[in-house]
Amino acid sequence: MIEVTVRLFATLRVYLPPQSEDNSCVLTVGEGTTVGDIFRQLKIPPEIKLLYLVNYTHADEGRILNAGDVLSVFPPIGGG
Amino acid sequence: MSKLLRVDMGAQKIVFIEELGEYADFGGRGLTSVIVSKEVPPTCHPLGEKNKLVFAPGILSGTTAANSGRLSIGAKSPLTGGIKESNVGGTAAAKLARLQINGIIVEGKAPEKEIHYLLINEDGAALHSAEEYKGMKNYDLAEKLKAKHGEKVTVVSIGPAGEMRLAASSVAVTDTKGRPSRHAGRGGLGAVMGSKGLKAIVIDDTGAPGVEYADKEAFTEAAKVFRDALTSHDVTKPGGGLATYGTAVLVNVINEAGALPTRNFTSGRFEGAEKISGEAIHDIIEERGGSTTHSGCTNCIIQCSNIYLDKAKNYLTGGLEYETIWAFGADCGVDDPDIIAQADRLCDDIGLDTIEIGSTIAVAMAGGLLSFGDGEGMLDLIRQAGDGTPLGRIIGSGVASAGRVFGVTDVPVVKSQSMPAYDPRAVKGVGVTYATSPMGADHTSGYAVATNIMRVGGFVDPLKSEGQAELSRNLQISTAFLDSAGLCVFVAFAILDIEEGFKAIPKMVSAKTGKNFTVDDLLKYGRDVIRAERNFNFAAGFTKFDDRLPEFFKEKKLPPHDVIFDVTDDELDSVHDY
Numbered sequence: 001m002i003e004v005t006v007r008l009f010a011t012l013r014v015y016l017p018p019q020s021e022d023n024s025c026v027l028t029v030g031e032g033t034t035v036g037d038i039f040r041q042l043k044i045p046p047e048i049k050l051l052y053l054v055n056y057t058h059a060d061e062g063r064i065l066n067a068g069d070v071l072s073v074f075p076p077i078g079g080g
Numbered sequence: 081m082s083k084l085l086r087v088d089m090g091a092q093k094i095v096f097i098e099e100l101g102e103y104a105d106f107g108g109r110g111l112t113s114v115i116v117s118k119e120v121p122p123t124c125h126p127l128g129e130k131n132k133l134v135f136a137p138g139i140l141s142g143t144t145a146a147n148s149g150r151l152s153i154g155a156k157s158p159l160t161g162g163i164k165e166s167n168v169g170g171t172a173a174a175k176l177a178r179l180q181i182n183g184i185i186v187e188g189k190a191p192e193k194e195i196h197y198l199l200i201n202e203d204g205a206a207l208h209s210a211e212e213y214k215g216m217k218n219y220d221l222a223e224k225l226k227a228k229h230g231e232k233v234t235v236v237s238i239g240p241a242g243e244m245r246l247a248a249s250s251v252a253v254t255d256t257k258g259r260p261s262r263h264a265g266r267g268g269l270g271a272v273m274g275s276k277g278l279k280a281i282v283i284d285d286t287g288a289p290g291v292e293y294a295d296k297e298a299f300t301e302a303a304k305v306f307r308d309a310l311t312s313h314d315v316t317k318p319g320g321g322l323a324t325y326g327t328a329v330l331v332n333v334i335n336e337a338g339a340l341p342t343r344n345f346t347s348g349r350f351e352g353a354e355k356i357s358g359e360a361i362h363d364i365i366e367e368r369g370g371s372t373t374h375s376g377c378t379n380c381i382i383q384c385s386n387i388y389l390d391k392a393k394n395y396l397t398g399g400l401e402y403e404t405i406w407a408f409g410a411d412c413g414v415d416d417p418d419i420i421a422q423a424d425r426l427c428d429d430i431g432l433d434t435i436e437i438g439s440t441i442a443v444a445m446a447g448g449l450l451s452f453g454d455g456e457g458m459l460d461l462i463r464q465a466g467d468g469t470p471l472g473r474i475i476g477s478g479v480a481s482a483g484r485v486f487g488v489t490d491v492p493v494v495k496s497q498s499m500p501a502y503d504p505r506a507v508k509g510v511g512v513t514y515a516t517s518p519m520g521a522d523h524t525s526g527y528a529v530a531t532n533i534m535r536v537g538g539f540v541d542p543l544k545s546e547g548q549a550e551l552s553r554n555l556q557i558s559t560a561f562l563d564s565a566g567l568c569v570f571v572a573f574a575i576l577d578i579e580e581g582f583k584a585i586p587k588m589v590s591a592k593t594g595k596n597f598t599v600d601d602l603l604k605y606g607r608d609v610i611r612a613e614r615n616f617n618f619a620a621g622f623t624k625f626d627d628r629l630p631e632f633f634k635e636k637k638l639p640p641h642d643v644i645f646d647v648t649d650d651e652l653d654s655v656h657d658y
C-alpha cells in the first residue's frame with residue numbers, strides 16, 4: 001500500500017473525505033492505482049470533465065501513482 | 081443609419097458623419113485600430129493634440145447576441161508608445177450601438193485647465209463644462225452624473241489619475257448596477273482622455289432606434305446556436321465554473337501549476353495562495369451577503385463577476401478579478417483578501433489599472449521601498465497615486481519607470497507594459513503572446529492559458545516550447561476578431577470546444593450586416609487588424625527586438641519547476657509571419 005495526497009478544489013471540495021483540511025487529504029491506496037481509480041474511489045461523477053495535475057504537472061487518467069505523489073484536481077474552469 | 085461622431089475638443093465642435101467610407105465594415109478593435117493607424121501620426125506625442133481617442137462598440141454589440149457588451153477604446157498609448165486597444169465590459173457598448181453610433185473619435189485638446197464631459201442621447205451630442213467635477217473620483221462622479229441625467233445612464237469616466245495623465249490610468253465604465261467597476265485598464269488611455277480635457281461621457285439610450293438587422297430571422301437562429309454553446313459548456317454555463325467562482329478560481333489552479341508570479345516574479349508558488357483563492361473569496365462573499373454570481377456587463381449569461389462586502393457588510397467593491405487578486409496578492413506577497421478588495425476599490429475610484437499598479441508596487445518592494453507583504457503600505461501608495469504626491473506619481477506611472485526609479489533589474493514588462501498573472505516560464509504559450517502582441521505584455525489578446533493549463537481547444541504542454549508559437553498566433557488572430565465583434569473573450573472557452581458555436585459567429589455577422597461573412601473572413605479580419613497594429617508600431621519606432629521578453633526570464637529558473645523561457649527568437653518572429 002502507498003500514501004498519496006489528493007487536493008480537490010472549487011466545486012469538487014464536496015468530494016473530500018470528512019476532516020480534510022486545506023483542500024487536501026492523504027489516501028492509502030494499493031500499488032498500481034491510477035488517477036482514474038482515485039476519481040472513482042472519491043465518487044466524483046464521471047461526467048465532470050476534470051482538470052488535474054500529478055506533482056503539479058499535466059498527466060493522463062491512466063497515470064499510475066507512486067508513493068508520495070500529489071494529485072491536484074479542478075472542475076472545468078476559465079478565467080483571464 | 082449608422083454614424084460616427086467626431087468630437088473636436090479644441091474647437092468644442094461635434095460632427096455626425098454618415099458616410100462611413102472605409103470604416104463601414106469595422107467595429108470594436110478593428111475600428112479603433114484602423115482609425116488610429118490612419119489618422120494618428122505614429123510618432124506623435126500620445127498626450128498631445130495629434131493623438132486621437134476612439135471609442136467603438138463591437139459589430140455585434142446592441143444585438144440579442146449573448147455576451148456582446150464589450151467596448152473597445154483605442155489610441156496611441158502613453159505607456160507603451162505603440163498602438164493600444166483597451167477592452168472593457170459594462171454597459172456602454174450596447175447603448176452606443178442602440179443609438180446607431182459606430183464610434184466616437186475624440187480629437188485635439190481642450191484649452192489648458194478646461195475640462196468637459198460629453199452627453200450623448202437620442203437628440204444628439206453636446207459638450208458640457210465638467211469644472212465642478214474636476215479631481216472627482218469615479219464613484220462620486222457616477223452618482224452625481226446619474227443624479228443629473230437619469231439613474232439609468234451609463235457613465236464612461238476618468239478619475240484623478242487620468243486628469244493627472246498618469247501612464248497607468250484607466251477609463252471606467254459603469255456596470256449593470258451603475259457602479260464604475262469595469263475598467264479599460266491597460267495602456268494608460270485614461271491619461272489620453274485627461275490630456276484632451278474630457279472627464280466623462282454620459283450615454284442615455286432612452287428612445288434610441290436600436291440596431292438594424294439585414295435578416296433578423298437568420299440572426300435569431302444563429303444567436304440561439306451561439307447561446308446554446310455558452311449554456312451547455314461546463315465553464316460558461318449557468319452554475320458552471322465562471323458563474324460560481326468567477327475568474328478568482330484561477331488563483332489555486334495557477335498556483336498548483338507553479339505559474340503564479342510571486343514577489344515580483346521570483347517564484348511560481350505563493351504560500352498564501354489559498355487565503356486569497358477563489359474558494360476563500362467565495363466563502364467570504366457568501367458569509368457577508370454579497371454576490372458570487374453577477375453579470376456586470378450587458379447581455380451576459382456567463383455571470384463571472386462578483387460583489388464583495390466589507391466586514392461591516394457594506395458594499396466595498398465589484399468585479400474583484402483574478403488579475404487584481406494576483407497583482408495585490410501574490411505579486412506583493414499579501415495574503416489578506418480584505419486588503420486586496422480595498423486596493424481594488426481604490427484603483428477603481430482613482431481610475432488606475434490594477435494589473436499595472438499591483439506590479440509597480442511589487443517592483444517598488446523589490447527595490448526596498450517597502451517590504452513584501454506590507455498590505456497597509458501598499459494601500460497607502462495607491463492613495464498617494466490618487467493624491468498626486470511625488471511618490472504617488474511614480475507609482476501611477478507604471479512598472480517600467482518604477483524599475484528605473486528603484487534600481488530594479490528584473491522588471492516584468494514588454495513594450496513597457498507590465499506582465500499579467502501568469503509567469504511566462506511556466507505557461508510558455510502566453511509568454512509568446514506577451515512578447516508578440518502589438519499591445520505589449522497582454523494576456524487576453526492571445527490567451528494561451530486556456531490550452532496550456534485548462535485543456536480548452538486541445539492541450540499544449542505549458543512547460544515545453546513546442547507548439548507555443550502556433551498556439552499564440554491562432555489565438556491572437558481569432559481574438560482580434562472577437563475584440564472587434566464586441567464579444568467577451570470568455571466565449572472562447574465554449575466555442576473552442578463547440579464548433580457549431582464558433583461557426584455561429586460569422587453567421588450572426590452575415591445576418592446583421594447583409595454581407596456574406598465566413599469563418600475564413602473572420603480569420604482574415606483578425607490578421608488584417610493585427611497587421612495594421614504592427615505597421616503602426618513599426619512606424620512608431622518599434623522593431624522585432626521589442627517582441628522579446630526581458631532577459632531574466634531566459635536566464636533565471638522559476639521554482640518550483642525550475643524552468644526558463646526558451647521559445648527562440650526565430651519562433652517569436654514567426655508568430656505574425658502571414
